[in-house]
Amino acid sequence: MIDVQHIRKDFPILNRIVNGKPLIYFDNAATSQTPQQVIDVIVDYYSNYNANIHRGVHSLSQEATDAYEQARIKIQKHFNAKHPHEIIYTSGTTDSINLVANGFSSLLKKDDEIIVSALEHHSNIVPWQMLCERTGASLKVIPMNEEGELILSDFDALLNDHTKLVFVNHISNALGTINSIEYIIDEAHKVGAAVLVDGAQSCPHIKPDVQALDVDFYVCSAHKLCGPTGVGMLYGKEDWLNKLPPYQGGGEMIAEVSFEKTTYAALPHKFEAGTPNICGGIAFGAAIDYMNSIGFDNIAKYEHELLEYATEQLQKIEGLKIYGTAKEKTSVISFNVGNIHPYDIGTILDKMGIAVRTGHHCAQPIMDFYNIPGTVRASFMFYNTKKEIDTFIVALKKAVMMLS
């Protein structure tokens, strides 16, 4: 059970007054808010043990190193990776994807094929297009249906001996569809292809078990699950991470350097060149602790209630169309009302203290599919309430009246 009033006290920002009204924050799919417990960890780090890590002999450096590596273990346990060194700290999901794409550029050849889904965020399309340009490999796309679900029979037809990589998001950021990644991983493995799952949207709602999924790479950002921005992770199976060449050169990532030859450090340091986001990594661990203290089963159940309630209320508004009506979806609702531009609705809602996202959500191919310029997207987290949804519905009706 979720005691939402109690939980809301953890989030100081939820007391904000915006444009004269109490903030209603429904832009959680873009970034989640930060609880005091995580803010305290950040303040504590800079107040008490800020130091560069791994090679310092002094106490502060050792404390910071311990905290940073403890956080890695928290992340490892959370995602159930086999080893801590299979967790690579990155600056976020996009960075993680680019790391893998860059690594594969030396492994792919001309006739190889990469499969992405039609539901991808731009960050999961552009790096692969660049990779294909570099290697001569070709990019295939799993199409989606009107409900915003991937057409798995078409995916089966795309798989063949040339398929080397499959990239799919666990949950679509624009529509909230939960993709059948178990099926996709199994089928891809049958032809010997590796699978990268983008968990940016799933990590705040689902606790994935990377070993049970048998996924090759899983990536996410801390700021989507109550952590800070600028830090994220790449999970990779040990074998794969050993096969990929280093991403960036610099300090931390080397074992020995001479002008003739440099040998690279072991995992995970091979991929962590330079001074990392130390505080971010530690706070990432604290965010995972916080999420687990609430419990992912509780979170999923409560957010599903919010989703069903909001969907029901929204559907009562004349001319409102919801995009993405997959059977399996998370607490994200993308919609338009009549011919009103999503930007106009977002602007008026903002005047009433309500934060939603408008636009193409970095997923232009999806907008092209529906032939719309964009949508209004309301996305909920476990700290949102039905009462906020009620206020949002009243505000939305007012916006529609003003704009019609």
Added chain:
Amino acid sequence: MTIEDVQNEIIDEFAMFEDWEERYQYMIDLGKDLPLIDEKYKTEDNIIKGCQSKVWVHANMVDNKVNFTADSDAIITKGIIAILIRAFSNQHPEAIINANTDFIDKIGLKEHLSPTRANGLVSMIKQLKLYAIAYQTQLN
């Protein structure tokens, strides 16, 4: 009327409104009344980049005065353009180049000047001034 006169007129109009709702309702109405751009000018070339909503602007010069027409697929954006065009149209290019845009702040639409705002009001002003610079070059 000079650009400043028109801007003062707009400031006076907005001063009558008591809250954001009235201001926005007025902008929405201005947007609906915006003299539409000729369809033939709604080309990719005339789209102002950096806007979440699409904005088309076209300019021409008659008797050394620049006139603008424009359109957008979002009504609030159209309202903002309507205000800008009213301030800048039918003016000498040099006056447009030198005009300041403080009046936007004074009519309570400052938030639209933030560079993060997806309507691209900043890009819009820049585009109107670029047209003026181009016409000024013709006059020199």
